[in-house]
Amino acid sequence: MSRFVKKLFLFFVFNLLLTIGLSVSYLVYYKITFTDIPPPNFSNSYSYNEKMKFARKASIRPDVIAIGSSMSLNNLDSETIKKRLNTDSYLNLSSWGMSLKDIYNLLKIQSEIHKPHTLIMSSGIVDFQEVDKNVDYVTLEEYLRSNEKEEILFHLKCFNLKYYISKFKYAKFVRASVHEYEYLGYDKYGAVNFIGKGFQIDSSRWNRDYMNFDSIETSYYSYLDSITTFCKNKNISLLFFESPYRKGLYSKFDAEKSERLNSHIQKAEGIVNNDDHIFVNANEIMWEDTLFVDGTHLNAMGAKLFTEYCLDKVKLHKRI
Numbered sequence: 001m002s003r004f005v006k007k008l009f010l011f012f013v014f015n016l017l018l019t020i021g022l023s024v025s026y027l028v029y030y031k032i033t034f035t036d037i038p039p040p041n042f043s044n045s046y047s048y049n050e051k052m053k054f055a056r057k058a059s060i061r062p063d064v065i066a067i068g069s070s071m072s073l074n075n076l077d078s079e080t081i082k083k084r085l086n087t088d089s090y091l092n093l094s095s096w097g098m099s100l101k102d103i104y105n106l107l108k109i110q111s112e113i114h115k116p117h118t119l120i121m122s123s124g125i126v127d128f129q130e131v132d133k134n135v136d137y138v139t140l141e142e143y144l145r146s147n148e149k150e151e152i153l154f155h156l157k158c159f160n161l162k163y164y165i166s167k168f169k170y171a172k173f174v175r176a177s178v179h180e181y182e183y184l185g186y187d188k189y190g191a192v193n194f195i196g197k198g199f200q201i202d203s204s205r206w207n208r209d210y211m212n213f214d215s216i217e218t219s220y221y222s223y224l225d226s227i228t229t230f231c232k233n234k235n236i237s238l239l240f241f242e243s244p245y246r247k248g249l250y251s252k253f254d255a256e257k258s259e260r261l262n263s264h265i266q267k268a269e270g271i272v273n274n275d276d277h278i279f280v281n282a283n284e285i286m287w288e289d290t291l292f293v294d295g296t297h298l299n300a301m302g303a304k305l306f307t308e309y310c311l312d313k314v315k316l317h318k319r320i
Helices: 002-029 046-057 078-084 100-114 137-144 148-157 161-174 219-233 255-274 300-319
Strands: 064-066 090-092 118-123 237-242 278-281
Touching: 046 137, 046 161, 078 090, 078 300, 100 137, 100 219, 118 219, 137 148, 219 237, 219 255, 237 255, 237 300, 255 278, 278 300
Parallel strands: 064 090, 064 118, 118 237, 237 278
Antiparallel strands: none
């Protein structure tokens, strides 16, 4: 029996040393350092995990927050929001592909942690086609309330070897690739605004309009209603911005697509206005193709002009 235990122990030690050796070789080969460690694996979305790490480490305790998909992550200009709303207390908590349900669930957590008075959502019809994320919200809330010394505990709690092996290299890539759609180099407030010159535009994304007539998740209008009601009950002002299409795409919509988009906008606007929040439709004017990196995502200049346009409308609405 003792011989068996000894062999088992040696087998365990051998495999442990082999794993460590392979891991070190991997890190050295790809020039990966501890700063490239992926965030804890709270969800099936890397962008979501990365943003939650940013949110926990942020020193800002915001009065104003933005939550949404990449339509909020990429299309909102932080400096414009800061100046127009006269605040340094702002955080963009958006990440790729957040559905209306995802937004609602995160809002409930963040509203208790940060007590914001304003929520900004930049959105589009694509947000009503997203698949809900698989998120461990109980562990996530514990993590967001934790301090830096406790972070290692959440890496252990959410540990998945396959996740770390696949995401070490990926984490380094998304944090540095300024010319790619997957870039996650956040500004101080959590936004990612794409550069214009030299950006690697994908032709399929450039022409994608998300007007799939069988893919709208109608229940997401109910989640939008839940968001507006929640904000009203918590005394949070909601600023909902309908993000625009690029001119070269929008101008070619046939009658069916135009009707579908207008129907979506009318539904969303009715829900937002019903709880006395503010809805801005940026598709009321044309937006030049030079302001975009694809059909719906703006570059940095486009994000600045879009955010200025929307906040001008908000100011006018409040005057009226």
